[in-house]
Amino acid sequence: MQIDVRPTTAPRPRPTGPLGFGTHFTDHVFHMDYVDGKGWNDARIEPYGPISLDPAASVLHYAQVVFEGMKAFKGADGAIRLFRPDAHAARLARSCQKLRIATVEPAHAVEAISRVVAQDADWVPDASTGGALYIRPFVYATEAFLGVRPAKAYTFSIILCPVGAYYERGFAPVRIWVEREKVRAVKGGVGDAKTAGNYAASLSAAADAKARGYDQVLWTDAHEHERIEEVGTMNLFVAFDDEIVTPPLEGTILGGITRDSVITLLKDRGENIVERNVTLTEVRQAQASGRLREVFGTGTAAVVSPVGVLGFEDGDLTVGDGKPGRLAVELHDELTAIQRGDRPDPHGWLRTV
Numbered sequence: 001m002q003i004d005v006r007p008t009t010a011p012r013p014r015p016t017g018p019l020g021f022g023t024h025f026t027d028h029v030f031h032m033d034y035v036d037g038k039g040w041n042d043a044r045i046e047p048y049g050p051i052s053l054d055p056a057a058s059v060l061h062y063a064q065v066v067f068e069g070m071k072a073f074k075g076a077d078g079a080i081r082l083f084r085p086d087a088h089a090a091r092l093a094r095s096c097q098k099l100r101i102a103t104v105e106p107a108h109a110v111e112a113i114s115r116v117v118a119q120d121a122d123w124v125p126d127a128s129t130g131g132a133l134y135i136r137p138f139v140y141a142t143e144a145f146l147g148v149r150p151a152k153a154y155t156f157s158i159i160l161c162p163v164g165a166y167y168e169r170g171f172a173p174v175r176i177w178v179e180r181e182k183v184r185a186v187k188g189g190v191g192d193a194k195t196a197g198n199y200a201a202s203l204s205a206a207a208d209a210k211a212r213g214y215d216q217v218l219w220t221d222a223h224e225h226e227r228i229e230e231v232g233t234m235n236l237f238v239a240f241d242d243e244i245v246t247p248p249l250e251g252t253i254l255g256g257i258t259r260d261s262v263i264t265l266l267k268d269r270g271e272n273i274v275e276r277n278v279t280l281t282e283v284r285q286a287q288a289s290g291r292l293r294e295v296f297g298t299g300t301a302a303v304v305s306p307v308g309v310l311g312f313e314d315g316d317l318t319v320g321d322g323k324p325g326r327l328a329v330e331l332h333d334e335l336t337a338i339q340r341g342d343r344p345d346p347h348g349w350l351r352t353v
C-alpha cells in the first residue's frame with residue numbers, strides 16, 4: 001500500500017503528569033478515503049489536527065461508523081509490539097460489513113496501524129511506566145447526503161494516545177450494577193459490531209449506575225433479564241468451583257479479543273473453560289452454596305478486571321471476600337507479560353513494529 005507521509009513541523013507538547021486514558025494524542029494521524037467506483041485511495045500520514053466534514057455527512061445523522069481499540073507496548077528491550085493486530089483488523093472488517101460500510105482490507109488496516117505507530121514510536125510509554133499506546137482505528141461515512149441508505153464515501157482514520165497504567169492505584173475490584181430494565185442489544189441487532197450507536201445507547205444506564213455508586217453496568221438479556229451478557233466495555237467470566245464460564249457469542253455481545261486470549265490461556269492451563277449461557281439465579285445460588293470462586297471482566301483497556309460486587313435491587317452480592325480473585329490476578333499478570341515481551345508468545349499474538 002502506498003502511504004504518503006507528511007511529517008509534522010510543529011510537534012505537539014508532551015504530556016506532563018499522569019497520562020490517564022484518551023486525553024493526549026500523538027503528532028500524527030492516518031487517513032485514507034473511499035468513494036464508490038474508485039475504492040480506497042489517498043492513504044496518508046499527516047500532522048494530527050481537526051478534520052473538516054460536511055455538515056450533511058451521513059455519519060453525523062445516521063451513525064454509520066465503526067471502530068477498534070487496541071494497544072502497542074514497549075518492552076524492556078525497547079521493541080514496540082502490537083497485540084493481535086490481525087484479530088483487530090478482522091473484527092473491524094466484520095463491523096464494517098455489518099453496518100454496510102466499505103470494508104477496509106485487514107492487511108491494509110494492519111499495515112496502516114504499523115506505519116503510523118512507527119511514525120510516532122517515541123510516543124509509546126516506556127515499559128517501566130506500565131503504560132501503553134492506545135490505538136483507535138475508525139471508519140465513518142463522509143458523503144453529504146440526508147437520504148437513508150449506505151453512504152458512498154468513507155474515511156478510515158487512526159489516532160493514537162499514550163495511556164498510563166490502568167491500575168495506577170493497585171489492582172482494584174470494580175462494583176457492577178446488574179441492569180435489568182434498560183437494554184444494550186438484542187439478537188438480530190448490532191450488539192456484536194463495535195459501533196458508536198451501541199455506546200450512545202449505553203450512556204443513560206451507565207450514568208444511573210454511577211449515581212447509585214457503581215462503576216459500570218452488567219447487561220442482561222433483553223427478554224428475561226436473566227442471562228448475563230457483558231459489562232460496558234468488557235466481556236465477563238464467572239468462575240464456579242468446577243468450571244469457568246463466559247457467555248457465548250450469539251450476536252448480542254462483542255467478541256472481545258481479550259476474551260479470546262483469556263479463553264486460550266485458560267485452556268493452556270488445563271482449566272475447564274466453557275462458553276455457555278449463565279443466569280443471575282445460577283450466580284446467586286452459587287454464591288449462597290459457596291461454589292462461586294470469582295468474577296472478572298476482560299477488555300483491551302483493563303486487560304483483566306476483577307469484580308468485587310454485583311449490585312441488585314435487593315442489595316449487593318459480594319463476590320468471594322470482595323478482593324481480587326487468584327485467577328484474575330494470574331491472568332492479568334500472564335497476559336501483560338506476554339504483551340510486553342517478558343514471556344514467550346506461543347500463539348503468535350505479537351507483531352513487532
Ligand SMILES: *Cc1c(COP(=O)(O)O)cnc(C)c1O
Nearest residue numbers: 233234235254256257258299300
Ligand atoms: C471493545 C469491547 C469489548 C472488549 O473487546 P476487546 O477486544 O477485548 O478489547 C467488550 N465489549 C464491548 C461492547 C466492546 O466494545
